[in-house]
Amino acid sequence: MAAAPFSAALRSTIAPVCGTVETRRLLLLAVTAVGVTVWAGTTIIAVRILGEAAEGWISFLAAVGPTILLVALGSTGFRAVVRLRHRRAATRGSS
Secondary structure, three states, X not given: OOOHHHOHHHHHHHHHHHHHOOOOHHHHHHHHHHHHHHXXXXXXXXXXXXXXXXXXXXXXXXXXXXXXXXHHHHHHXXXXXXXXXXXHHHHHHHO
């Protein structure tokens, strides 16, 4: 019930479920408020912890990323050329 505001699937099913089990409105509001507080608190803590670690990774990827991209593109192009040559050789051999 506490996670319902943050998940579309739960949000669409929480009202009928609470109505079926006859949950009191005040209890539903209290649990939702606790859920919002917990979700917001854990998100803030996670961003603070992971944000500092992410700065190092982002600067590393900014320096190394273009090289990785060029290597990936080069290897993909090389593979395409090799496949094309094999296909041409196969069609010439069968003719």
